[in-house]
Amino acid sequence: MAELLKVIFEHDGIFLHPSPDEGSLDEDLLVSGFIRILEKDSEILVEYRPLEDSVDPSNILCAGQDSSSVVEWAQCPGEKSQSRQLLETQQSYETEWDMVNAVSFRKKNYTNGEGSLNHSHERSRWAFSVNISDLRSITVKDEGWAFLILQLKDSSSSLPALHFHQGGSREFLDSLRRFALLTECPEDETCLLVSTPNKALSQSFENLLDDNSFGLVHKFKRDPYVTTLGSFSKVTNYIYDALRGTEEQQQRPPEEVADLLGEVIPGLEINQQEEPGFEVITRIDLGVRPPVRRAEPLYADEWSKLQDPEGRIEDEVTLRQRIFKGGLCHAVRKEAWKFLLGYYPWTSTLEERKSLQKAKTDEYFRMKLQWKSISEEQERRNSRLRDYRSLIEKDVNRTDRTNRFYEGLNNPGLTLLHDILMTYCMYDFDLGYVQGMSDLLSPILYVMENEVDAFWCFVSFMDQMHQNFEEQMQGMKTQLIQLSTLLRLLDLAFWNYLESQESGYLYFCFRWLLIRFKRELSFQDVLRLWEVMWTGLPCQNFHLLVCCAILDSEKQKIMEENYGFNEILKHINELSMKLDIKEILQKAEGIYLQIRSCKDLPHSISTILGFDTERRVSNQTDPGSAPRPVPQQDVCSNGHCRENRPQNSCRGVFTS
Amino acid sequence: MTARKSLLKVILLGDGGVGKSSIMNRYVTNKFDAHLFHTIGVEFLNKTLEVDGNQVTLQIWDTAGQERFRSLRTPFYRGSDCCLLTFSVDDNQSFLNLSNWKKEFIYYADVKEPENFPFVVLGNKVDVTERQVSSEEARLWCQENGDYPYFETSAKDATNVAVAFEEAVHRALAADDKADHLIPTDTVKLHRKPRSATACCS
Numbered sequence: 001m002a003e004l005l006k007v008i009f010e011h012d013g014i015f016l017h018p019s020p021d022e023g024s025l026d027e028d029l030l031v032s033g034f035i036r037i038l039e040k041d042s043e044i045l046v047e048y049r050p051l052e053d054s055v056d057p058s059n060i061l062c063a064g065q066d067s068s069s070v071v072e073w074a075q076c077p078g079e080k081s082q083s084r085q086l087l088e089t090q091q092s093y094e095t096e097w098d099m100v101n102a103v104s105f106r107k108k109n110y111t112n113g114e115g116s117l118n119h120s121h122e123r124s125r126w127a128f129s130v131n132i133s134d135l136r137s138i139t140v141k142d143e144g145w146a147f148l149i150l151q152l153k154d155s156s157s158s159l160p161a162l163h164f165h166q167g168g169s170r171e172f173l174d175s176l177r178r179f180a181l182l183t184e185c186p187e188d189e190t191c192l193l194v195s196t197p198n199k200a201l202s203q204s205f206e207n208l209l210d211d212n213s214f215g216l217v218h219k220f221k222r223d224p225y226v227t228t229l230g231s232f233s234k235v236t237n238y239i240y241d242a243l244r245g246t247e248e249q250q251q252r253p254p255e256e257v258a259d260l261l262g263e264v265i266p267g268l269e270i271n272q273q274e275e276p277g278f279e280v281i282t283r284i285d286l287g288v289r290p291p292v293r294r295a296e297p298l299y300a301d302e303w304s305k306l307q308d309p310e311g312r313i314e315d316e317v318t319l320r321q322r323i324f325k326g327g328l329c330h331a332v333r334k335e336a337w338k339f340l341l342g343y344y345p346w347t348s349t350l351e352e353r354k355s356l357q358k359a360k361t362d363e364y365f366r367m368k369l370q371w372k373s374i375s376e377e378q379e380r381r382n383s384r385l386r387d388y389r390s391l392i393e394k395d396v397n398r399t400d401r402t403n404r405f406y407e408g409l410n411n412p413g414l415t416l417l418h419d420i421l422m423t424y425c426m427y428d429f430d431l432g433y434v435q436g437m438s439d440l441l442s443p444i445l446y447v448m449e450n451e452v453d454a455f456w457c458f459v460s461f462m463d464q465m466h467q468n469f470e471e472q473m474q475g476m477k478t479q480l481i482q483l484s485t486l487l488r489l490l491d492l493a494f495w496n497y498l499e500s501q502e503s504g505y506l507y508f509c510f511r512w513l514l515i516r517f518k519r520e521l522s523f524q525d526v527l528r529l530w531e532v533m534w535t536g537l538p539c540q541n542f543h544l545l546v547c548c549a550i551l552d553s554e555k556q557k558i559m560e561e562n563y564g565f566n567e568i569l570k571h572i573n574e575l576s577m578k579l580d581i582k583e584i585l586q587k588a589e590g591i592y593l594q595i596r597s598c599k600d601l602p603h604s605i606s607t608i609l610g611f612d613t614e615r616r617v618s619n620q621t622d623p624g625s626a627p628r629p630v631p632q633q634d635v636c637s638n639g640h641c642r643e644n645r646p647q648n649s650c651r652g653v654f655t656s
Numbered sequence: 657m658t659a660r661k662s663l664l665k666v667i668l669l670g671d672g673g674v675g676k677s678s679i680m681n682r683y684v685t686n687k688f689d690a691h692l693f694h695t696i697g698v699e700f701l702n703k704t705l706e707v708d709g710n711q712v713t714l715q716i717w718d719t720a721g722q723e724r725f726r727s728l729r730t731p732f733y734r735g736s737d738c739c740l741l742t743f744s745v746d747d748n749q750s751f752l753n754l755s756n757w758k759k760e761f762i763y764y765a766d767v768k769e770p771e772n773f774p775f776v777v778l779g780n781k782v783d784v785t786e787r788q789v790s791s792e793e794a795r796l797w798c799q800e801n802g803d804y805p806y807f808e809t810s811a812k813d814a815t816n817v818a819v820a821f822e823e824a825v826h827r828a829l830a831a832d833d834k835a836d837h838l839i840p841t842d843t844v845k846l847h848r849k850p851r852s853a854t855a856c857c858s
């Protein structure tokens with residue numbers, strides 16, 4: 001019978017560099033393959049498997065041969081074809097609907113390593129599989145690339161070093177940390193000692209709490225650490241829920257959903273660990289949150305005074321600060337947003353902007369013509385374009401339809417929204433159209449009232465948001481991890497509560513982050529929030545502090561009502577249109593000031609908020625006043641500079 | 657021993673734009689909002705109803721259909737008691753995609769016996785005059801795929817929406833009863849595994 005294994009981590013481009021004494025006849029031989037972390041029942045295995053064509057038949061795996069935990073992958077001839085078949089079935093399924101992340105195969109245990117040596121299945125010579133509870137340590141070395149040496153407990157020999165030529169060693173270790181404690185060896189900092197949880201402990205819980213404690217037992221099987229405070233609160237909550245016998249008990253537990261989400265957002269758990277010593281909980285003591293006042297928006301007469309006779313913005317730094325504190329009055333937005341978004345360089349003259357706009361107009365219509373001139377027949381053979389178009393058409397009809405600019409049938413605003421999104425597909429065909437993009441464009445088009453300007457401003461905004469929409473949604477994952485890290489260190493009690501409700505990865509903030517609060521606030525408030533965020537002040541990733549501010553206002557309710565996984569999601573979803581932008585911005589800035597004045601700020605926080613990349617300008621130190629931003633933004637007049645900018649392009653830099 | 661469930665999780669799946677969110681809103685609030693936004697992320701609404709004299713809370717889950725969001729959508733399939741496969745009668749492609757949605761659901765929901773899992777099929781937007789999918793075609797598909805009940809609905813004018821959800825409830829409860837007979841509680845205790853977790857039948 002085939003066993004179903006779950007692949008927790010997988011990375012290819014892992015090489016072995018067998019030396020002649022390991023049986024390699026060819027000194028230059030490199031074995032290329034991939035590494036996996038697998039879950040089988042409640043056992044976690046680390047497997048290495050070479051790619052078939054890279055293996056020289058004369059090679060023999062010696063390392064680890066005397067460990068009972070080393071098993072071979074591809075097995076004896078009869079079984080092999082069978083296991084292959086299983087794999088292939090899965091794979092064809094995968095290509096068809098691309099949904100498989102579990103693999104079935106047969107495996108055979110060797111109680112005696114000799115067995116594997118005597119086999120003639122050369123391909124698997126280099127393959128190995130180790131139960132993580134059999135690992136003593138992992139040594140991490142660097143040779144321009146990272147390589148790891150896995151040392152087994154009951155063996156003096158180690159497995160062949162794994163060379164991560166294509167990166168991924170950190171991710172591998174991060175994944176492993178979900179199942180084992182990796183602690184730095186006191187004598188050797190390159191060596192991580194591996195310890196796995198005490199099985200007896202989780203077993204005893206299993207007996208202690210009978211039937212309806214299902215959730216607890218299930219969770220313990222998957223995540224049996226009780227070392228962190230977070231997990232302790234988890235325990236108490238499960239017990240509490242079990243005794244209380246909530247309605248949810250009738251359902252399959254939401255933590256199943258949560259566990260799966262946790263796998264989708266990998267690396268989360270470990271990123272919350274500040275230090276390698278896993279169980280260390282870092283908590284920062286924030287001072288009192290200082291009161292923050294917002295200013296009046298910047299008015300038109302003020303704006304016109306800021307330009308020199310040729311039209312250059314004279315003091316960008318002060319201007320940004322002004323916008324951060326008060327936002328813009330609507331009349332100024334059309335002009336000011338072009339600077340904020342980087343479509344116009346701050347230092348450009350009126351004359352330069354005119355010619356820039358002319359060039360950009362030509363470029364826009366050239367791209368627009370590309371999709372406009374595709375015949376129906378051509379499109380029939382272009383499924384991607386067809387799909388983009390169909391999605392855009394559907395979504396344009398479902399974006400801000402109560403706004404005057406987009407309401408009613410045949411509103412020209414709808415046509416513009418459609419055309420700009422279609423042209424964006426031509427501008428970035430790889431990304432194309434992804435749901436959420438119409439939400440990002442709509443306010444920009446509303447403000448610009450001009451197809452070309454709206455397009456290029458949208459391009460600039462998309463440069464910042466691009467990763468959110470990419471295939472792997474890396475931007476979303478990163479943000480969720482960063483937010484979780486921030487929250488954990490800013491408000492451990494609340495974070496622990498969320499964690500106890502399986503919500504520590506903050507999935508419920510998904511919509512906030514994907515489209516920058518576009519659906520959470522009234523249209524006018526979105527305009528205000530966005531222009532404030534585009535100043536890049538007061539720090540990188542200020543929008544994450546905005547998240548923290550909102551959560552800070554909701555945490556009391558969430559904890560008092562003892563909301564569970566589903567209820568938290570529902571509660572946060574239903575905040576939409578009930579939030580007060582002024583209050584949120586004040587609170588977010590207050591949190592920023594608290595963090596800023598904190599002495600021993602954990603490194604992870606400084607990194608997220610960009611404190612460690614600030615360029616300090618010594619001669620401008622001005623004690624007592626607010627931090628003074630110094631422009632760092634690259635001159636970026638065309639929205640083309642995504643590649644050479646950090647994800648958050650409008651980064652503010654200031655002295656402290 | 658087989659006290660019935662009082663909380664049922666129902667999930668709406670289907671291509672973007674077929675009307676899933678509109679159907680959910682119609683059923684829960686009895687309103688049709690032509691200005692509704694397209695769904696981002698995952699949402700759910702609760703509705704309480706009475707079945708055979710007992711209160712049942714329906715938890716209706718709605719998701720965003722685009723491919724890109726699959727990995728963040730599929731975890732929510734877990735624990736569903738019924739799946740409403742939805743297409744739009746004026747969009748043939750959405751009908752052709754039903755089997756993919758079904759496959760995706762079965763794969764990720766981790767259901768015990770896919771062949772016995774209660775699906776209900778909805779052909780929405782019947783108020784539209786230009787149909788691309790006929791009733792016969794749709795019925796045939798339902799028959800061939802496991803004898804699923806089929807409803808032609810309109811979220812816009814409320815046709816058949818409540819009926820479809822009620823059928824979903826009945827199917828879910830029936831499947832639950834059947835499962836209770838099949839798995840004596842002892843067995844549940846012995847093999848306490850996630851997949852046999854229609855949990856405690858207290």
Ligand SMILES: Nc1nc2c(ncn2[C@@H]2O[C@H](COP(=O)(O)OP(=O)(O)O)[C@@H](O)[C@H]2O)c(=O)[nH]1
Pocket residue numbers: 397398670671672673674675676677678679689690691692693694695721780781782783784809810811812813
């Ligand atoms: N004529 C008609 N239009 C509908 C019906 N249900 C939904 N719609 C429209 O179809 C579009 C997509 O609906 P929506 O609920 O957002 O679809 P979802 O993506 O499946 O959630 C919207 O413009 C709705 O107004 C219906 O029963 N009849």
Ligand SMILES: [Mg+2]
Pocket residue numbers: 676677678694695718719720
């Ligand atoms: Mg929807």
